[in-house]
Amino acid sequence: MADDQVISKEQYDTFRDFLEKSCGILLGDNKHYLVTSRLNRLTKEFSFNTLGEMLDSLKKNINKALRERVIDAMTTNETSWFRDTYPFEILKGHLFPELAKRKPNPLRIWSAAASSGQESYSIIMIFDEFKSKNPGQISGRLEIIGTDISPSVLKIAKDGKYDDLSIMRGLSPERREKYFSKLDSGWEVKPTLKTMVRFSEMNLQQSYNLLGKFDIIFCRNVLIYFSSELKTDILERMARCLNPGGVLILGGSESPTGYTKAFEMVRYPEGVVYRLNGDWKP
Ligand SMILES: C[S@@+](CC[C@H](N)C(=O)[O-])C[C@H]1O[C@@H](n2cnc3c(N)ncnc32)[C@H](O)[C@@H]1O
Numbered sequence: 001m002a003d004d005q006v007i008s009k010e011q012y013d014t015f016r017d018f019l020e021k022s023c024g025i026l027l028g029d030n031k032h033y034l035v036t037s038r039l040n041r042l043t044k045e046f047s048f049n050t051l052g053e054m055l056d057s058l059k060k061n062i063n064k065a066l067r068e069r070v071i072d073a074m075t076t077n078e079t080s081w082f083r084d085t086y087p088f089e090i091l092k093g094h095l096f097p098e099l100a101k102r103k104p105n106p107l108r109i110w111s112a113a114a115s116s117g118q119e120s121y122s123i124i125m126i127f128d129e130f131k132s133k134n135p136g137q138i139s140g141r142l143e144i145i146g147t148d149i150s151p152s153v154l155k156i157a158k159d160g161k162y163d164d165l166s167i168m169r170g171l172s173p174e175r176r177e178k179y180f181s182k183l184d185s186g187w188e189v190k191p192t193l194k195t196m197v198r199f200s201e202m203n204l205q206q207s208y209n210l211l212g213k214f215d216i217i218f219c220r221n222v223l224i225y226f227s228s229e230l231k232t233d234i235l236e237r238m239a240r241c242l243n244p245g246g247v248l249i250l251g252g253s254e255s256p257t258g259y260t261k262a263f264e265m266v267r268y269p270e271g272v273v274y275r276l277n278g279d280w281k282p
Pocket residue numbers: 022023024025075076077078079080083112113114115116119147148149150153202203204205219220221222251
């Protein structure tokens with residue numbers, strides 16, 4: 001078993017380069033401790049003799065499982081049900097009523113950086129509640145595409161099974177009872193909700209051409225990790241995936257301002273979203 005080893009400056013720079021190329025994540029100069037502890041863990045897990053050997057293998061790009069685990073270890077998968085509340089209030093109070101008039105069928109929403117699925121399933125719950133309160137207003141079906149770079153969080157999303165701790169984070173007991181079934185340990189999303197969402201692995205640096213067009217895109221709490229150039233690139237490619245009048249919902253600390261003119265800010269009492277700018281030319 002390898003002892004814990006300190007990463008050299010050269011190794012740190014090589015690793016930083018690898019991470020930015022493979023998933024867009026920018027590592028600051030002050031993450032030596034974090035990188036050292038996480039990579040030492042993986043050096044042991046994959047039975048390499050030294051950290052250097054592990055980094056060499058990573059560079060050669062021959063071990064897919066190692067590459068996935070490294071990206072997994074360096075990304076933040078933090079999420080919760082109805083995270084920040086306001087995006088879901090805006091869906092219910094403003095965007096669904098507006099879409100009810102436009103009658104898209106299906107109504108398509110992309111949860112980019114879906115993590116373990118809480119965002120996608122929260123959208124489905126809000127959609128179901130909107131339909132129950134406003135019978136007949138939306139006749140089309142809802143189709144959600146949830147994508148993420150991390151296979152391990154996508155597995156949880158696809159299974160729709162959550163432990164007792166994660167089920168509590170942001171989910172009311174009423175919604176839990178209505179939309180989940182109790183397991184021996186934890187809870188499982190009901191099959192009717194699962195049929196409305198398709199989860200698949202996708203790196204946001206890759207092409208979006210096969211995804212089709214969307215009415216709404218959720219891209220929350222992931223752009224913060226990327227360079228300015230990558231933010232612009234992702235935002236403009238997302239703009240091209242939106243139907244006219246389509247809406248982008250970002251994380252509370254994220255904004256397209258300064259990166260692209262493809263979106264116009266829309267302020268609702270609950271918060272801010274970004275509508276495709278009809279005058280924008282790609
Ligand atoms: C903090 S979570 C956000 C989850 C959810 N959108 C939310 O706001 O609760 C960020 C997610 O982005 C994913 N991610 C990071 N880099 C990515 C990339 N290049 N392509 C796709 N997903 C990426 C991570 O795997 C992680 O699940």
